[in-house]
Each structure stands twice: as C-alpha cells, then as structure tokens.
Amino acid sequence: MNYELVIGLETHVELSTESKIFCSCGGHSAANEPNDCVCPACSGMPGMLPVMNKRVIELAVTAGLMLNCEISRYTTFDKKNYYYPDLPCAYQITQLNHPICTNGCVTLKTSLGARDIRIKQIHMEEDAGKLVHGGKFSFVDFNRTSVPLIEIVTQPDFRSAEEVVTYLNKLKSMFRSGGISECEEGAMRCDVNISVRPEGSSEFGVRTEIKNMSSFDAIERAIKYEAQRHMDALEFDTEELVQETRRFDDVSGKTFAMRNKETEADYRYFPDANLMPIIIDDEWLEQIKANKPAAVDEKAEDYRAAGISDKEIDMLISNHKIAKLLDDIVAMGCNAKDGAAWILTDCAGILRKDGKTLGDLTITAEKLFAVTNMVDKGDINRNAGKKILIAVIEDDVDPVEYCKAQGLDKKVDTAMLGTVIDKVIAENTQSVTDYKNGKVKAIQALFGACMKELKGAGDPAAIKTLLEEKLK
Amino acid sequence: MNCYSVKLNGNIAVDDTILVKDVEATAGSKMLEGFKPLFSAEAVTRLENKGYKVAGKTHVGEFGLDLVGEFSHYAEKEDTLKGAAASLVAEGEVKAALGVDMNGSCRRAAALSGVDFLKATYGTVSRYGVISCAASGEQMGVYAKNAQGVKEIIEVIAGEDDKDGTCLKNQTYDYTIGDVQGKKVCIVKELLQKCDDAVKANVTAYADKLRKCGVEVEEISFDIFDTANTAWQILMTAETCNNVSRYDGVKYGHRAKQYKNIDELYVNSRTEGFNFLTKAVIMYGSDVLSKNRYADCYDKSLKVRRVIADKFAELMANYDAVLTPVCSKTAYERYDIKDAFVKVFEESVFTSLSNLIGTPAFVSGGVQLLGKAFGEATLLSLANAVERMGE
Numbered sequence: 033m034n035y036e037l038v039i040g041l042e043t044h045v046e047l048s049t050e051s052k053i054f055c056s057c058g059g060h061s062a063a064n065e066p067n068d069c070v071c072p073a074c075s076g077m078p079g080m081l082p083v084m085n086k087r088v089i090e091l092a093v094t095a096g097l098m099l100n101c102e103i104s105r106y107t108t109f110d111k112k113n114y115y116y117p118d119l120p121c122a123y124q125i126t127q128l129n130h131p132i133c134t135n136g137c138v139t140l141k142t143s144l145g146a147r148d149i150r151i152k153q154i155h156m157e158e159d160a161g162k163l164v165h166g167g168k169f170s171f172v173d174f175n176r177t178s179v180p181l182i183e184i185v186t187q188p189d190f191r192s193a194e195e196v197v198t199y200l201n202k203l204k205s206m207f208r209s210g211g212i213s214e215c216e217e218g219a220m221r222c223d224v225n226i227s228v229r230p231e232g233s234s235e236f237g238v239r240t241e242i243k244n245m246s247s248f249d250a251i252e253r254a255i256k257y258e259a260q261r262h263m264d265a266l267e268f269d270t271e272e273l274v275q276e277t278r279r280f281d282d283v284s285g286k287t288f289a290m291r292n293k294e295t296e297a298d299y300r301y302f303p304d305a306n307l308m309p310i311i312i313d314d315e316w317l318e319q320i321k322a323n324k325p326a327a328v329d330e331k332a333e334d335y336r337a338a339g340i341s342d343k344e345i346d347m348l349i350s351n352h353k354i355a356k357l358l359d360d361i362v363a364m365g366c367n368a369k370d371g372a373a374w375i376l377t378d379c380a381g382i383l384r385k386d387g388k389t390l391g392d393l394t395i396t397a398e399k400l401f402a403v404t405n406m407v408d409k410g411d412i413n414r415n416a417g418k419k420i421l422i423a424v425i426e427d428d429v430d431p432v433e434y435c436k437a438q439g440l441d442k443k444v445d446t447a448m449l450g451t452v453i454d455k456v457i458a459e460n461t462q463s464v465t466d467y468k469n470g471k472v473k474a475i476q477a478l479f480g481a482c483m484k485e486l487k488g489a490g491d492p493a494a495i496k497t498l499l500e501e502k503l504k
Numbered sequence: 505m506n507c508y509s510v511k512l513n514g515n516i517a518v519d520d521t522i523l524v525k526d527v528e529a530t531a532g533s534k535m536l537e538g539f540k541p542l543f544s545a546e547a548v549t550r551l552e553n554k555g556y557k558v559a560g561k562t563h564v565g566e567f568g569l570d571l572v573g574e575f576s577h578y579a580e581k582e583d584t585l586k587g588a589a590a591s592l593v594a595e596g597e598v599k600a601a602l603g604v605d606m607n608g609s610c611r612r613a614a615a616l617s618g619v620d621f622l623k624a625t626y627g628t629v630s631r632y633g634v635i636s637c638a639a640s641g642e643q644m645g646v647y648a649k650n651a652q653g654v655k656e657i658i659e660v661i662a663g664e665d666d667k668d669g670t671c672l673k674n675q676t677y678d679y680t681i682g683d684v685q686g687k688k689v690c691i692v693k694e695l696l697q698k699c700d701d702a703v704k705a706n707v708t709a710y711a712d713k714l715r716k717c718g719v720e721v722e723e724i725s726f727d728i729f730d731t732a733n734t735a736w737q738i739l740m741t742a743e744t745c746n747n748v749s750r751y752d753g754v755k756y757g758h759r760a761k762q763y764k765n766i767d768e769l770y771v772n773s774r775t776e777g778f779n780f781l782t783k784a785v786i787m788y789g790s791d792v793l794s795k796n797r798y799a800d801c802y803d804k805s806l807k808v809r810r811v812i813a814d815k816f817a818e819l820m821a822n823y824d825a826v827l828t829p830v831c832s833k834t835a836y837e838r839y840d841i842k843d844a845f846v847k848v849f850e851e852s853v854f855t856s857l858s859n860l861i862g863t864p865a866f867v868s869g870g871v872q873l874l875g876k877a878f879g880e881a882t883l884l885s886l887a888n889a890v891e892r893m894g895e
C-alpha cells in the first residue's frame with residue numbers, strides 16, 4: 033500500500049534584540065561566563081515585574097508580515113506552569129489565547145511542485161535557561177533565560193522531509209535578511225508532529241511528536257526514520273502506534289519515546305496579570321511595515337531553500353526569462369535543483385557550441401519539462417534526455433515524438449541487453465583480447481559500442497555490469 | 505507585642521511583603537529565610553527621597569494570606585490578633601506604614617487596631633518590590649493615624665513607574681480633602697447580616713456621624729459580595745499558587761537538608777518551607793487552574809469580575825461611597841491554622857470586591873468606605889469629616 037506522510041512543525045526562533053524580552057539584560061550571545069547576563073527579573077527573584085520589550089513585538093509582527101499572517105491588534109501573554117531548575121519562576125511566559133499573528137501562508141517550491149504551507153500562528157515567548165551537568169552536581173546558567181523567541185506553528189501541511197527542510201531553509205534565509213534572527217546554531221529549534229496514512233485517505237493517522245531538534249540534517253533523518261517506523265507498524269504490525277512525544281538520538285539515528293512524566297503534564301495555562309494586553313493600532317502597524325527591511329528577494333530565498341548554489345541563483349536572478357522558465361517547469365513538477373542544472377548547464381552548453389548564450393534560449397517550458405519528466409520517470413536515461421534536448425533546441429522538434437522516432441524510449445530488458453552485448457563482443461575481438469590481457473581501459477570501447485548499438489537507450493550502470501560479467 | 509522582623513531606625517514601618525534593599529525579606533515565610541533583596545520597592549524609594557526613613561520590617565502572616573498576620577513563621581503567637589504594622593501606627597511608634605492589600609489582612613488589622621488604611625485604585629502605586637502573590641488585584645496601601653496622615657503618604661507613592669507594567673501611565677491623582685455636605689452613602693444590608701451586634705452598632709454609629717456632617721445615608725440591598733468573594737478567592741489562590749511556585753529551594757531561601765534528586769529537593773524544601781495555610785491555597789489554586797476545572801472556575805471568575813465591575817459602577821452612579829463592616833466581629837482570638845483557609849475565606853467577603861475589580865477602599869474608625877475608581881478623595885473627605893467631629 034502507498035502511504036502519505038503528514039507533518040506539522042513548531043519552530044522556535046531566537047530573536048535578534050539587544051535586550052531580553054522582559055528585562056534590560058543583554059542577550060546571551062553577549063555573555064562570556066555563565067550567569068553574566070542575569071538580573072533579579074530574569075532569575076525570578078521576588079519583587080521584580082516583567083516589562084515588555086517593544087522591539088520583540090515589532091520583530092514578531094515583521095515575521096508575521098513576511099509569512100502573510102493576520103496581525104492581531106489585541107495580544108496577551110499567558111503563564112505556562114512547570115518545574116525545572118532552568119526555569120527560575122517555575123512558569124514560562126508565553127501566548128496561548130491571543131497570539132500576535134495568525135492564519136499565514138508560505139509557498140514552497142519543491143519536486144512535488146509549488147505548495148502552500150499554512151501558518152496557524154506565531155506567538156512570542158521567553159526562552160528557558162540551561163543546565164550544565166558536571167560530576168556530582170548540575171549547574172544552572174540563566175544567560176538564556178528570558179531571551180525572546182517566536183514560535184511559528186504550521187498546519188499539518190508538509191508531505192515530505194524535503195518540504196520540511198525547504199521550509200526551514202526558507203525561514204532561515206528570510207529571517208536573516210529581515211534582521212529578525214541570526215538563526216545561528218541552536219537559535220532555531222523544531223518540534224515535528226508526524227503521522228502516516230494510506231494515500232487518498234482524509235483521516236489522520238496516529239500522531240507522534242519529535243521534540244527539540246536544531247540541525248536540519250537531524251530533522252530530515254528523524255522524519256525519515258519516524259515515517260518508516262509508522263509505515264512498518266501499519267503495513268507489518270511491527271508495533272502498536274500510540275500518540276506520544278519522542279526524542280531523536282543523533283548517534284543511532286532512531287527516535288525513542290520520552291518518559292510520560294515529561295509529556296503528560298497539565299501546564300495550567302492562565303493569563304499573566306503582570307503584562308497588560310498589548311494594543312497594536314494602525315499607526316504602529318504602519319510604522320512597523322514602513323521599517324520592515326528592504327523587501328527581501330523572495331525568489332532568491334526560494335532557490336536557496338531548494339538547494340541551488342549561490343552562483344546559479346545569481347544567473348537566475350539576473351535573467352528574468354530563465355528564472356521564469358525554471359519556475360514554470362518546477363510548477364509542472366520538476367525538482368528545482370535538477371531543473372536549474374538542465375537549464376544552466378545543459379541548455380547553456382548546447383547553445384555555447386553554436387556561439388550563443390542563455391539569452392538566446394527559446395525552448396518552451398512544456399518541451400523542457402517533457403524532457404526532464406521522461407528522465408525523472410525513468411523512461412529514458414539522462415544521456416538520451418540530453419540528446420533530445422539538443423534536437424529540441426536546434427530544430428524545435430517535439431521531444432516525445434523525437435524520442436520515439438529515435439527509439440530512445442525503448443525499454444531495454446536484460447535479455448535484449450544480453451543479445452546486444454554478445455553481438456558487440458563478437459564484433460570487437462581485439463578489444464576483448466586487450467581487456468582479458470589486463471588492459472582494463474579497453475572495456476570503454478566495448479561500452480561505447482553497446483551504447484551506439486542501443487542508440488543511447490538503457491541504463492549505463494546496468495550495461496556496464498552485464499558487460500563485465502560477460503567478459504569474465 | 506514584637507512587631508518587627510527587622511528593626512531599623514525611622515518613621516515609616518514597612519510590611520515584610522515589601523522589599524527594602526539589603527534588609528532580609530521573608531513575607532512571613534520560612535521558605536524565604538535569609539533572602540536579602542538587591543533593591544528597594546519603588547514606594548520605599550520615593551518615600552526615602554522625600555526624607556522619610558524606614559523604621560523596620562513588620563511581621564506579616566505567611567504571604568499575607570491569613571486574617572491579620574497571625575501565621576507568620578517569625579512572630580510570636582499572640583492571644584489577641586491585631587496586625588503588627590497597624591499596632592505600631594496605633595501606638596504612635598511610627599508615623600505611617602506600608603502594607604500589601606491582597607486578601608484583606610491590612611484592612612482587617614487597621615479596623616481592629618483603630619487606625620486608617622487606604623487601598624487605592626488598582627494601578628495607582630507601583631508593585632515593583634512587592635513580594636507578589638495575586639498580581640491582578642493586590643495593591644500597596646498606606647496605614648496612618650487618620651485621613652490626613654494617609655493623604656500625606658499616598659501623595660508621595662502614587663504615580664506611574666516604568667518598572668511595573670500594571671502601574672497606570674498618564675494618570676493624575678487628586679487627594680484633596682474637601683467638603684462632604686450633600687454626599688450620598690449607602691449601607692449594604694446583606695453585609696450587616698454577617699456581623700455580630702458590636703460591629704453592626706459600630707457601622708450604625710458611623711452612619712449617624714456621617715449624617716451629622718450633612719451626608720445622606722441609606723440602607724440598600726446589594727447582593728453581590730458573596731459572588732465577588734468566591735471569584736476573588738479563585739483568582740487569588742490561582743495566582744498565588746503560581747507566584748510562590750518560584751520558591752523551590754534552588755536559588756535562594758530555604759533548602760531542605762535531605763534530598764536525593766531534584767524532585768525531592770523541590771518537594772522537601774516546599775513541604776518544610778510553607779505553612780499549612782499556604783499549602784491549602786496552593787492546592788486550591790492549582791485545582792482551579794487544572795484542565796478539568798479551568799473553564800468552570802478560573803475563566804468563569806474572570807467573567808464574574810467584569811459583571812461585578814459593571815454592577816458596582818451602576819450602583820456608584822447613585823452613591824459617593826458604600827459604608828460596610830471590615831470584619832464580622834470587633835476582635836479575633838487565636839485559632840488553629842487548619843481552620844484558617846475557611847475562616848479567611850468567610851471574613852474576606854467584606855474586602856474581596858475591591859481586590860477583584862480594583863476599586864479603592866478606605867478603613868477608618870473600624871468601618872470601611874468603598875469608592876468608585878479614582879474616588880479616593882471622596883473617601884478621604886468622608887473619613888476626615890468624621891474624624892474631625894471628635895476633636
């Protein structure tokens with residue numbers, strides 16, 4: 033059975049402010065020693081009251097604007113209760129009932145095409161401190177306590193690990209260029225909610241949450257592991273899935289259930305009476321909009337998030353027509369990184385032979401996609417694809433018809449491959465003798481002859497393996 | 505009676521729920537044993553800047569949760585309960601005192617000791633430097649011998665403070681004591697019914713004095729005090745439970761000697777550090793915030809708060825003040841702490857409304873005058889008129 037992955041993300045991002053969210057201590061990046069950036073307020077001493085840092089609100093609103101959110105004009109803080117030594121007040125100030133931004137949307141471009149990920153909400157909160165374990169004791173470092181965070185919560189709209197990583201790269205690049213966060217190591221942390229369901233089903237499967245991961249690589253591996261675990265459970269009854277919180281172990285590459293105690297807490301949320309509701313009026317909102325850093329090049333971010341190199345991005349950005357061609361084939365379903373290679377390497381190379389440049393490229397998106405799609409589907413190999421591309425660029429042929437006419441789409445089965453190889457071996461006795469006498473390179477000539485015979489069809493790796501076997 | 509937890513040299517007593525820089529502050533709790541704050545409360549600083557000096561820290565019941573300060577970890581147990589700061593003012597030992605009005609203890613102490621106490625409108629006095637329990641309704645108040653004495657102090661400490669987000673900005677305060685001729689005051693029948701004869705007689709006598717000053721006084725029915733009390737006890741216990749949760753034995757204050765891991769460190773320290781009443785408040789407050797009860801208890805109390813504020817404002821459209829008792833009797837005797845939660849709950853029916861909706865309350869001559877928001881000048885004027893009659 034085919035399964036579909038359903039993923040929702042909660043991403044904590046540390047904001048780049050000069051001071052903490054409710055006191056005037058500098059951010060922890062300014063600290064040299066543990067507890068350097070600490071005052072009576074952020075260490076939870078009695079008598080101190082939280083005083084709102086306006087800059088945090090402005091950065092959160094800016095992030096909301098970038099993610100196409102509705103900005104709440106009335107926003108409030110709540111207290112979340114739990115005991116942990118790194119939490120000096122035994123409660124965290126966060127937003128539950130009236131978050132600052134809601135109902136946003138971000139468009140991702142991946143091999144699955146362009147898709148919208150809905151943002152449920154963005155809320156502001158304070159970070160906790162850090163425990164340092166050493167010997168018989170554990171030490172508490174409050175430098176990070178009350179550092180401002182925004183938490184961006186998506187709807188369960190992701191369908192692959194690739195989309196998740198693309199999204200995170202996009203946030204990172206957006207927030208960096210927008211001055212919202214430096215997004216340094218550990219400044220972006222994710223909780224991943226994941227479930228699996230039979231393709232076509234509209235019901236959600238049993239959901240598990242993998243907590244607190246900061247490396248994108250770990251997130252990708254964790255999702256893949258967890259998805260497989262769910263699918264195995266559904267397909268082979270390997271275990272019974274339960275809704276639970278899990279942690280990803282980087283070394284073993286596996287996820288493990290966390291103790292119930294850590295997950296089943298009743299946080300007893302309630303409004304924080306020390307912080308008055310914040311009203312964002314038109315004037316303030318307009319001011320934040322006006323101060324929003326110069327429009328970030330969304331396109332460059334999209335490309336970067338898709339894994340396209342900076343050099344390629346420059347080429348795309350500087351040529352609007354080429355960028356549109358890429359966007360079009362990506363929209364049709366081509367992987368952006370592959371698409372960029374087809375255009376910037378293959379098309380450019382073909383044109384160069386005729387003394388032309390990418391500016392002279394006239395291929396339509398439909399035709400280019402027909403080529404890349406045949407390769408992606410495995411109908412033809414990449415070499416055959418390139419052959420077709422040359423014909424399309426030079427003679428404007430129809431790729432699919434050309435492919436058929438040239439016999440490039442011939443499904444090459446092992447039996448047929450065997451016949452061709454036998455024929456080549458029989459016709460090239462000199463090369464065979466050379467190879468058998470230890471001239472390993474001689475196999476290249478035989479391989480070339482096979483490819484010629486097959487007119488570029490067939491999987492090169494398979495041909496090579498079979499050829500080697502037959503020469504033994 | 506030993507009133508001080510720390511004795512200094514000055515003319516203003518400061519309750520131990522209020523911070524004075526470098527002077528041990530415990531809020532009457534073993535849990536805060538040895539805690540010395542790095543800064544003074546804003547109100548203390550303002551008074552010191554005007555030349556007043558702190559006479560010492562006065563005993564309070566643990567976190568101000570009891571009737572009048574009878575369950576301090578530090579004070580000796582007295583047979584008759586009066587309240588430390590109020591006693592010092594009554595005896596003329598100090599000119600005035602500061603206390604935190606959170607669940608009625610200051611007002612009750614003032615009434616029993618025969619001194620004046622003002623809890624101003626919520627947001628008037630900075631809460632910076634208050635060992636906070638119930639942020640949404642607590643307010644620092646002033647004890648003094650008479651209305652003039654209260655006026656002198658409140659004028660110094662009232663006004664905006666950037667260090668407290670709940671302290672009102674751009675608000676002007678006027679405590680001018682003026683004429684009371686023609687003012688209208690009501691007495692609430694339902695509250696009188698909760699008191700013994702001595703208290704009833706006291707309220708009636710006060711009403712007569714007001715009439716002699718040209719004030720119109722009438723008895724009315726206004727049956728919202730029990731509801732207001734229940735709502736405030738829910739909010740107050742919830743907020744207190746949350747605010748005292750930071751006292752965990754890790755950073756300062758009392759730490760248990762015996763523990764094997766962090767959970768035991770928390771549990772043992774808190775078991776040893778808090779008294780029975782605080783524990784009852786923590787249990788009650790934790791319960792009303794729990795998932796199953798939140799909607800019916802906490803959230804409902806927030807709604808009740810809005811309804812009562814509206815109803816009280818409606819009443820105050822017709823009156824300048826409400827005259828009520830402060831305690832159900834004229835003196836409290838010693839009792840067992842196991843009975844404290846219920847006793848305090850019952851007695852707070854007279855005081856809770858002003859904490860719940862943030863309106864001012866003034867205690868004088870053993871009775872209480874409730875006013876509309878920012879109506880302190882009227883309350884001071886009424887009390888002043890009665891006080892001047894005796895001269």
Ligand SMILES: [Zn+2]
Nearest residue numbers: 055057071074
């Ligand atoms: Zn700080």
